[in-house]
Amino acid sequence: MTKLITIYRCQQCGFDNPKWAGQCGQCKAWNSLVEEIKEVGGKRHEARKRASGGRVVKIAELNIRKEQGQRLATGMHEFDRVLGGGIVTGSVILVAGEPGIGKSTLLTQLSMNVGVPVLYVCGEESPDQVALRVKRLGQAKNLGLLSETDVDLIVETARREKPGLMVVDSVQTLTSDDLMGMAGSVGQVRECASRLMRLAKDEGISVFLVGHVTKEGTVAGPKVLEHMVDVVVELTGERIGRFRILRTLKNRFGATDEVGVFAMEDTGLVEVTNPSGAFLEESQAGMPGSAVVVLLEGTRPVLVEVQALAVKSFLPVPRRVAQGIPLAKVQLLAAIVEKHCRLPLSNYDLFVSVAGGVKIGEPGADLGIAMAIASSYLNRALPLKAAMIGEVGLLGEIRRVREQARRIKEAKKLGYAQILSSETAARLPAAVKLWLK
Ligand code: TYD
Ligand code: MG
Helix, strand or coil: CCEEEEEEEECCCCCEECCCCCECCCCCCECCEEEEEEEECCHHHHHHHHHHCCCCCCHHHCCCCCHHHHEECCCCHHHHHHCCCCEECCCEEEEEECCCCCHHHHHHHHHHHCCCCEEEEECCCCHHHHHHHHHHHCCCCCEEEECCCEHHHHHHHHHHHCCCEEEEECHHHCECCCCCCCCCCHHHHHHHHHHHHHHHHHHCCEEEEEEECCCCCCCCCHHHHCCCCCEEEEEECCCCCCEEEEEEEEECCCCCCCEEEEEEECCEEEECCCHHHHHCCCCCCCCCCEEEEEEEECCEEEEEEEEEEEEECCCCCCCEEEECCCHHHHHHHHHHHHHHCCCCHHHEEEEEEEHHHCCCCCHHHHHHHHHHHHHHHHCCCCCCCEEECCEECCCCEEECCCCHHHHHHHHHHCCCCEEECCCCCCEHHHHHHHHCC
16 A cells, blocks of 8 residues: 655755754754655555656657647747747746736736637636736636646646646645645645646646745745756846846756846736837936946847946945846946046945846946946046947956847947947056046
């Protein structure tokens, strides 16, 4: 007889503790115990062994259809691009993001536009709430709602109904009766996701899992699932701002550096096909402290505005505040500007931000950030219609960046005739002299 028991397994040493405790009884690691299911009796194990029979399959024997045919279009061009050309049948896709960012909106729109029957499992909202949203956003012909949080019931329903696609909103609300933990605990989230994975692979149903992350990204959810699922996409942006950026963090079937840009309107998420134009709509070009940089978002060059404000500080340790840029980068660039351009920024508070809720994570914007800081300090504006591309080294040198030619081309296309890069100036002091006169 097979029996399922729950144990608390240490994530550090693998020791099975019979009860939850703050510390592992074996290796003494803290907070490392996670609830898991263990089978005793071994029968099921035997059955599972027999399933593959230990047989090795030759690639040639596998009936692999043309990949293109296996992908399902989402009905949203930007979403398709992020997924690498549509949804692969039977794949499990995790949609991560902070609460309120628009994950449910995105997946409701997807459910309405995709060409196959959809089962939308609403664990967080009532079916009425989802129906209300559907009504606001348009029409849905093929959409079935299921208000359920028991994962085994959900799997059973899906096996019976055989939808082409399933949305689970959210994975943190699911529970399995076989585990004792609360919904949202690491053990529950992992077990529920693995049962849904099995469903997806067995039945060829593509599954979208919604997973919340907090600002620190520590909550049980996306992080513990990342290695299990096929694709992880993250929806980011400022909740009060208009723009949302959808980014691939992991993709077993495509590139991981694709980015889709959406705007949150009262009709839902609208695709932004010309992100540069949208981000620069309210740019303050011509004002001291404003600089336009060319970022590479995925494979696409995008122009955004960086703003800096340097004001005299009355604090012993002046403030450095950054939004959309890692603080360490601002501190570093401020130090480089101070040392090599001889601007005494250490008596100044410094605030730097990126417009449009974009997050800068690559070195191509270094030059623009440094120039914005210098521009604000000197109270002189950078030339109009000038774009900045370049990495800045510790010695003040300006370096070439990845895909520089493509970035320049994109900037020129948008009417930015003047480009400041390593080709225009070799070092930061020269750039300041040249452009901040
Ligand atoms: P939601 O998709 O519920 O967020 P999540 O599922 O990630 O928690 O979206 C929340 C916000 O989106 C909410 O503040 C309202 C806004 N919104 C719009 O602006 N327009 C719309 O058409 C919809 C449906 C939502
Ligand atoms: Mg939601």
